[in-house]
Amino acid sequence: MSIRRTLLCLALAGASRGHAEDLLPSWRETPSKKVITAFVETVTGKDGPGYVPPSERIAVFDNDGTLWSEQPMYFQAFFIFDRIKALAPQHPEWKKQEPFASVLRGDLKGALAGGEKALLELVMASHAGMDSGEFEKLVTEWIATAKHPQTGRLLTEMVYQPMLELLAYLRANGFKTYLVSGGGIEFMRPWAERVYGVPPEQVIGSSIQTQYAVRDGKPLLLRLPKLHFVDDKAGKPVAIQRHIGRRPIAAFGNSDGDFEMLEWTTSGPGPRLGVIVHHNDAEREYAYDRKSHVGKLDKGLDAAPVRGWTVVSMKGDWTAVFPDLKR
């Protein structure tokens, strides 16, 4: 056996010992944790009736409100506003043109007063008009320093420590973990691997249209100001089938936008896990559900007990919400 393979075997032996450790240290020993670990033990139990081969261990995670915060608004909106401000010198007309004028005055409520049409205009102005490589660079540079307006943390530090542990725990048990988010697919890909351990090919999201073109001998994927797909509500199962081609066995969400994804996932045969993260911790994060304009959770709260979905209480089930900052 080569040295490299011997080292690999030692690493595997270490991993073997690791299975006895608690991979979910930020989860209290509550029923929520027990449901999750019992499910994982069932599907990995080789001789049990609930065994699922690794190739079918697909877990899907919503992002906004499930893996990172979404208050006071979706973080991608901060990116949009920062891009609009950066582009303003090239667009003097925006000073008098809504929704841009409101953004430039810092009046975010006014900017969104125009509803979906205004939002789409802002998305296209900030997300289209460049090629895919340029957009990736813009997001990468922006996310490296973008901070939360209330906590002052980097946005990538507004992720939930217990959910990071859960992602790693599932992967350690042979799961393939996917993001299935209403957020932009190309907005998440540049940092999802670093922050969540989820590679670009396992990120699913909303998208605008792209076009292949060769300019000065250089092939490019141009980002067009046209909506391609909204990965929300009934769009989530459609996108899951399109990208993955099999039904997940575990789904994690937090809002009614995840309802159909949970429904689709948990309606299949064999062991299934549906989890809703409930934002009930105003002290450590935020508290909102049935009446929130962002991340509204109403239908899901009613359906959970009927459908056997687990409602995770941020307040009761988690010992910590955000990762410790070692800076």
Added chain:
Amino acid sequence: MSIRRTLLCLALAGASRGHAEDLLPSWRETPSKKVITAFVETVTGKDGPGYVPPSERIAVFDNDGTLWSEQPMYFQAFFIFDRIKALAPQHPEWKKQEPFASVLRGDLKGALAGGEKALLELVMASHAGMDSGEFEKLVTEWIATAKHPQTGRLLTEMVYQPMLELLAYLRANGFKTYLVSGGGIEFMRPWAERVYGVPPEQVIGSSIQTQYAVRDGKPLLLRLPKLHFVDDKAGKPVAIQRHIGRRPIAAFGNSDGDFEMLEWTTSGPGPRLGVIVHHNDAEREYAYDRKSHVGKLDKGLDAAPVRGWTVVSMKGDWTAVFPDLKR
């Protein structure tokens, strides 16, 4: 170390010895093979300047004419015709209605005389109107027995032995292998893992629209008679970015429908591999290129020497075309 892990280590030790073996036994020792193996050695050579980490070792393969035959017509057309015949009793009007009437008379040339419009009608009649699970079952059952009209082999035995070896060789070297085909994504997924070792989530293809619906309490993905995406020519790089989110480093095609995929793949920085399978073996398979109505290869033949793409001669580079049948 557990018994399971010890066994895994023994298996790895075996794999280690395996690397010294020739994983491409059906490839003659010609320049084509040397280009391929030199590329793989370069990107896996940890201390070399061309090293590519495993996460970026993405290889994309066209299917029709690259991994299996496409003569006398695309194999998916056989599925379409068989479906039309099976559905005919429910559609008495088809007897007098083109392109269906021609299909039912066995006049395939007549059926395709109506061009793209006629083809689309046939696709929708055979691919839409059921849910995704039913369609998967239809394809799975059909492909289990569908045979080639000229060789009598199962269609899944009309795959190229050297390409099967190449897929396995790349995976053994840390590559993720994808299908990127003009064929239907849900037509390929049911058998791609068994035949090529490519799981559903690594299959990219053309698609029709689907809709999520709940009927009698059961969630379904309904297949609608509307085109969603044509994964051919400039559509291939678009689909690659959408599904994978990074540029492949190796691409394998056979026709001008693969031109943009090869161009996109081989235009990135670092080591790149572009390969075209040239059908020049009338004795063992088929011989066609610049003037073929199926799998036309014209632009690609001219571009290959200029762009450094390798043209594989089926006749000269392969000791065998199809797998031996051990029946």
